[in-house]
Amino acid sequence: MMAILAALVQPVEDPDFWWHLRTGRWIVEHAALPSHDLYTFTVPSHIWIDHEYLTEILMWLGYRIGGTFVVALGFGALTFAGFCLIWRTADVARRPYLIAGLGLALGGIAGGPIWGPRAQMVTFFFSCLELLWLRWYMRGSSRAIYWFPFVMALWANLHGGWAVGFAFLGVALLTEAVGWVLDREPGHLMRLRRLGLISLASAVAVGATPHGVALYLYPLKTLSSGAQQSLIVEWFSPNFHLNSMRPLELMIFLLIIAFALRRPSTYDLLLALATLGLALESVRHIALFVAATTPILIDHWSGIWNEHRRPNRLRPIATVRPWMAGVTIAGLLLIALTSGASMARGALAQNRMLAQSFPVGAANWLAAHPGVGTRMFNEYGWGGYLIFRLYPAPQRRVYIFGEAELMGDPMLLEYEDVQTVRSDWLSVLDRRRIDYVVDDRGGALTNALEATGQWRIAYQDHVSVILVRQPSKP
Secondary structure (H helix, E strand, O other), rough: HHHHHHHOOOOOOOOOHHHHHHHHHHHHHHHOOEEEEOOOOOOOOOOOOOOOOOHHHHHHHHHHHHHHHHHHHHHHHHHHHHHHHHHHOOHHHHOOOHHHHHHHHHHHHOOOOOOOOOOOOHHHHHHHHHHHHHHHHHOOOOHHHHHHHHHHHHHHHHHHHHHHHHHHHHHHHHHHHHHHHEEEEEEEHHHHHHHHHHHHHHHHHHHOOOOOOHHHHHHHHHOOOOOOOOOOOHHHOOOOOOHHHHHHHHHHHHHHHHHHHHOHHHHHHHHHHHHHHHHOOOOOHHHHHHHHHHHHHHHHHHHHHHHHHHOOOOOOOEEEOOHHHHHHHHHHHHHHHHHHHHHHHHOOOOOHHHHOOOOHHHHHHHHHHHOOOOOOOOOHHHHHHHHHHOOOOHHEOOOOOHHHHHHHHHHHHHHHHHHHOOHHHHHHHHHOOOOEEEOOOOOOOHHHHHHOOOOOEEEEEEEEEEEOOOOOOO
16 A cells, blocks of 8 residues: 555646646636636637636645645545545455455556546545445445535535446446345335435535536536547547556456456446446546456455465464564565655656656747747647646637637537648638647647748747747738
8 A cells, every 4th residue: 555655646747737727826816716718719708617626726725835746745645545445445454465455556556547636536536435335335334325415515516527426326226226126125125215315415416516507517518529539538448559558457357257256246247347338438437447346356356265275375373473573664664665765756757757748948938938929829738738837928828728628629629620730720720810839849730830831930849849920921
């Protein structure tokens, strides 16, 4: 668990981090929520349902205290708290320590592409909490799930992933319904009714936000957006040709083998199938798969281990000798020092990573040359960083940024036309009166603009290039 913490405290790499941070600052400074787009000159009239406003406020307050490291540490602690809940859900204290340790480690590694300072970790944490309460309730050991409507009210003010909570409730409801149909035990019907009431109360609780009824439609708009599903990388299906996807692939195979060797409960089977479908549909849902299936893997493989192990293998140690305690303490100190060094390296590497992934130099140049350009075309993933660095300068409003639902499908498709140099790309730039472009150095758009002879390079470095439209000749 200590080693997992080091893996969870990641430097900032998410492009959306920066506009979230700037929005949190705007909310604090204006003591209000943005009702319309603030940052673009393209869609200023679009209504903004800022479903992450509370997380953005906390991000800005943390950044104001200690920069990106404090924010990264906070999100790492939140994700680690989710793993502590997974620990409780898996009932690790009663499992063979080898199986429990490997299961937790595999879950931590499998979610590697997702962990980091991003608002989605809020949904991971609340998913882990809900799954723990549901398992306790269905075992008859706790009624903590009765508090879930209050959790849902908080969740809906922190992140738009609250809809996942209803998916997990749906799995529990279906499990109890199947149990009632198969054996007619009254307990299934009682739990079915109570879970139904909890679901209804939770649905009402979602409305306890500044956005009211409008928030209910937000997940539907996102999931039904063809442009988002086809253009935004985190909505893509996992690419199993990448080495970073190997741990997820291993988790899937181990889950299939475990179910083949040991019959799963209806709840475990439905939960695994539901979250596996989500993970295969979108990379961003891998965290939900980890939250749901890590306890299932630990439980099933613990049972398989206990059925096949020799009686004298891994039995509890009756007496802890002093040298054993010394070795254990030394091992823990070594892990703690290694984990701390890993987090420190990540913090020290933050500026270097920024310079490699974001247009730091281009933003510096634009800030130093306020008279150059009035309307920008920018690379989608850089919009958030440019907003953070240059807002509220009117001539530095971006063309597009990472709040895809706010941008809308027509805007996303228009951006794709220009970025991929389709047949109408020049007419879009003319119609929008774009006079400078911030893009990847060596990209297709950069090359196409240079080839027209109407644009000149005003700035370039190893990451980005700024091209400025030349005045038309009389």
